[in-house]
Amino acid sequence: MGHNNPIVYDAFGQTYELIIGHNQPSNHSLAACVIGNHELALQFIAGLGLADHQWRRLLNGLETSNPHQSVLARAASLFSHGLIRFFKLPNLIDATPIPVDQGKALVFSAQGTQARSISGAENIAIKKRTDAEKYVGVLSQEQLEQALRDTGLDISHPQNTTPRDPTHTQEMLVKALVSGDASVWRIDHRPHAPSNKSGVADVSTAAEIPGNREVPLGPEPTTSATVYKREHTDGATRAPYTLQTDGKPLGAKEGVMPREYIGLKALPANHNQLVEEGFPDLDFEFDPGKFAGDYKNFLTAEPVVLSPGTKIYRIVDEKAALAGSYWALALPAGKAEWRSNYAVKDSWNDNGYFTEYTVPEGEGLKVWKGRTAGQEYLQHNNKEFYLEGGDEQLFLTRDSISPLPKKHTKWEDAKL
Incomplete structure (x- = not known):
C-alpha cells in the first residue's frame, strides 16, 4: 500500500x-x-x-x-x-557531487531518490558486483564516507575516536549498490573560478546553475555549434550587459526611462479572486524574496482564457527553463526586436532558442495578457539605458505546461 x-x-x-x-x-x-x-x-x-x-x-x-x-x-x-x-522524498539535488571526469561527477543516493531537479542526471545500471566495484574503487576514504551519508547508510564512528575500516566502507557501498538499496548517478557539473587560497576550483551541480530547473531542455549544442550563452561584463554588477558598436546594450535606448513605460504599481482589480478561480498569481514568491511582483512587468494586464489550439512561444537560452512564466503569441523577428519590445535584459536571458506550446483540447489555458512594461538598466559610468517594452506578453503559472523541446531561433543578430 x-x-x-x-x-x-x-x-x-x-x-x-x-x-x-x-x-x-x-x-x-x-x-x-x-x-x-x-x-x-x-x-x-x-x-x-x-x-x-x-x-x-x-x-x-x-x-x-x-x-x-x-x-x-x-x-x-x-x-x-x-x-x-x-x-x-529524498532528492538527488541534496547529495554531494564527486568529480570524476572533466564536466562530470558521480552522485550516490538512497533507493527511491528523485532526480528530476538535476538536468542530465544519468542513472548508472549496476547489474553485478564488478559494476559496483568499478565506481566504488575510485573513491577516496573521504568520498566513501560522503557517499554513505548520501545513501543513508552512514554509521557513526564509536565515540568519534575509531576510524572506519576502508575495506568495510567499500564493502558496505558495494553491497548497497548491488542490492538496489543505493544508486549511483552521473551528472553534469562545472568548476567555478578559485574561491579559496588553495586555488582549487569549487564544483556546483547542474541544478545549481541559475535557470537550470527540472524541465528537460533538449540536446545542448556541441562545441562546434553556435553558442548563445555569454558572460556579460559591461554595466553594473547587478545588471550587466554587453555594449554594442553603437555604445548601447542591444535593443536599448540611452537616457532616463520615461514614466509612461513604468509598470503597474498595484495588482489588477479582483486579482486575488481570479487566482482563486485558477488564474496565475502575479505576486507569488516562487523563491523567498525573489520573483514576486510580476504585475510590475506589465503596463496593462487582463485575465484571458486561451482557447484550445492557440499556439504560444517562449524565447530561452542554453539554461533557461522551458516552462517559465513569460510567453508571447508570436515569435519576434530578431534578437534586437525581442530585447527591446519585451524588455528582456542581457543578464536575464541570452536567447538563441525558442519553444512552443499548443493549448490542448479542454477548458483552455488561464493566463494574464497585456503590454510589456519597460526596464531600466542601473546607471553605470554616468550613463543610463532602458528597454522600452510595449509588445503584448502572456503570463502563465510556471511549470504548469509541458512545451516542446527547444529549437534554434536562427536569428542573424543572435550569433556570437
Missing part, C-alpha cells in the same frame, strides 16, 4: 509523494509537510504547477464544504485540513 501514490514536484524541483485520504506513504521514514494555514497551503499547491484537470483526477471523490471553490482552493483546503498529505 502506498507504492502507487502520485509523485508531484514543486517549482524548485523538490519531490513529494501525495497521499490521498487514508492511504499510507511508501516509506514511513519520509518527512511529512504539514501546513494548517489555508493561504500558505494555497501557495504550496500553486507552486506544484498541476493543471486543474490533473487536480480533478487526483481529488476525485473528495469534497469540501464549499462547492464553488476553485480547484486549487479546494486542494489547499483539503491539504490544510489533513485530507491530503505531502511527504518529502
Whole structure:
C-alpha cells in the first residue's frame, strides 16, 4: 500500500509523494509537510504547477464544504485540513557531487531518490558486483564516507575516536549498490573560478546553475555549434550587459526611462479572486524574496482564457527553463526586436532558442495578457539605458505546461 501514490514536484524541483485520504506513504521514514494555514497551503499547491484537470483526477471523490471553490482552493483546503498529505522524498539535488571526469561527477543516493531537479542526471545500471566495484574503487576514504551519508547508510564512528575500516566502507557501498538499496548517478557539473587560497576550483551541480530547473531542455549544442550563452561584463554588477558598436546594450535606448513605460504599481482589480478561480498569481514568491511582483512587468494586464489550439512561444537560452512564466503569441523577428519590445535584459536571458506550446483540447489555458512594461538598466559610468517594452506578453503559472523541446531561433543578430 502506498507504492502507487502520485509523485508531484514543486517549482524548485523538490519531490513529494501525495497521499490521498487514508492511504499510507511508501516509506514511513519520509518527512511529512504539514501546513494548517489555508493561504500558505494555497501557495504550496500553486507552486506544484498541476493543471486543474490533473487536480480533478487526483481529488476525485473528495469534497469540501464549499462547492464553488476553485480547484486549487479546494486542494489547499483539503491539504490544510489533513485530507491530503505531502511527504518529502529524498532528492538527488541534496547529495554531494564527486568529480570524476572533466564536466562530470558521480552522485550516490538512497533507493527511491528523485532526480528530476538535476538536468542530465544519468542513472548508472549496476547489474553485478564488478559494476559496483568499478565506481566504488575510485573513491577516496573521504568520498566513501560522503557517499554513505548520501545513501543513508552512514554509521557513526564509536565515540568519534575509531576510524572506519576502508575495506568495510567499500564493502558496505558495494553491497548497497548491488542490492538496489543505493544508486549511483552521473551528472553534469562545472568548476567555478578559485574561491579559496588553495586555488582549487569549487564544483556546483547542474541544478545549481541559475535557470537550470527540472524541465528537460533538449540536446545542448556541441562545441562546434553556435553558442548563445555569454558572460556579460559591461554595466553594473547587478545588471550587466554587453555594449554594442553603437555604445548601447542591444535593443536599448540611452537616457532616463520615461514614466509612461513604468509598470503597474498595484495588482489588477479582483486579482486575488481570479487566482482563486485558477488564474496565475502575479505576486507569488516562487523563491523567498525573489520573483514576486510580476504585475510590475506589465503596463496593462487582463485575465484571458486561451482557447484550445492557440499556439504560444517562449524565447530561452542554453539554461533557461522551458516552462517559465513569460510567453508571447508570436515569435519576434530578431534578437534586437525581442530585447527591446519585451524588455528582456542581457543578464536575464541570452536567447538563441525558442519553444512552443499548443493549448490542448479542454477548458483552455488561464493566463494574464497585456503590454510589456519597460526596464531600466542601473546607471553605470554616468550613463543610463532602458528597454522600452510595449509588445503584448502572456503570463502563465510556471511549470504548469509541458512545451516542446527547444529549437534554434536562427536569428542573424543572435550569433556570437
